[in-house]
Amino acid sequence: MEPNPAEPNPAEPNPAEPNPAGSSSARISRPPTTTLSEEDQRELDERIGLLAEAFADAGHRFFLVGGLVRDALLGRGLTGDIDITTDAGPDRIAQLLADWADTIWDQGKSFGTVGARRADTTVEITTHRAESYDSESRKPDVRFSCDITTDLARRDFAVNAMAVEMPGWTLLDPFGGREDLANGVLRTPSEPEGLFSDDPLRMLRAARFCSQLSLSPAPELVAAVRSVRPRLAIVSRERIATELTKLLELPSVAAGATFLVETDLLGDLVPGWRDGDAKASAAALDSLGDLSDRVPARWAILLGPVCDDAEAARCMRKLRIKGATISTTRSILRAARAAEAAYADAAAADGADAKRWLPAVRRLVADHGSRLDAALVVLRAWDCPLSEPFDARLAEVRASEGEALRRLPVDGHRVMEVLGTSGSAVGAALAWLRERQIELGPLNPEQACALLGEWDRQRQT
Structure with a gap:
């Protein structure tokens, strides 16, 4: 095996571009550290220290990579899976794992990946890769490499293209990921058009990382997505659905939703969005309070202004969204429209004449009581709030009659x-x-x- 070329000096960080948003609100409040904390090092040493030593004793390098490194540098502790890359080939990886692991699986061996578990610790170890893509597919033509920098260069974003070598805890950051985290910017480690064309799903991951890490996309990244976005058609609907769901599950999604709108990705995925007259602001997606049905409510906020509940369901089915999410979204949309109708009936009545507005409110509670909290949030997100008097009437009926209205006293x-x-x-x-x-x-x-x-x-x- 050829020796690895010289690595960049981790003590000399690469300069990062300034935050294109120009806003302190887009920055991480805690700057990334230059290496993992002592606490994280101790925990990792206890869990995989023997494995790292086995690779080193065999003459191979052993690097922690991926989200674990990124989040640990942000001071978030050890989150996610333990992903490792090495210059050892897949067969050699399996041999070195044999004395350490309780269980080994090698279904990804053709891609250079071998997984293993020891007690409650799971690792995936992948040979350094340097791959190319067919223009009609997102499946890579995998080639192995001895160069860690080549491996990191193929990763999606600079903040994910960092590695920590064990033993020794040396941080490798050849593309300025630490500075990007500190400055609140999302960039790619190499030319973005090529990375997004190779794997178009990375464009949706960019939206998620904008929200998850409070990052602003670099101008060249946004331009690349606008140019390459038709390539998303080669990605399976299931993978798109998974990525969109990951975004909508986050506590705050406004930054990612804004990215999807401004790059026209949302218009490609949701028919009618680009031409719709009334749309909710991206910020409205974060105004959910303690609502439990967050993902369906966000779908309702996005789709309601441009289609009815039946069309929303058709759109979500095309995207392969889970059936339970579709059903709940439809229920929320129907409840929101029913609340608008009940409000119109009550507004037309004399507020002092309970006989005129009570039936409309009771019907709303009887038909949609379980979805009313979400429906009212959605209406506010559409900038269609109900009046305070109506809200008070609705709250009164829900408190005094709600459960009884939703069922009959006889069967x-x-x-x-x-x-x-x-x-x-x-x-x-x-x-x-x-x-x-x-x-x-x-x-x-x-x-x-x-x-x-x-x-x-x-x-x-």
């Missing part, structure tokens, strides 16, 4: 006993009783049975 068996019959009459009776409850308010079983008897007598006359 089909009790209706059959009262009516002395079965079949379609039972369904008709339950539907009629539901309307009476919306008109009169929650009923107890005795009241319901009395009303059903009256309904049956009228029906038979």
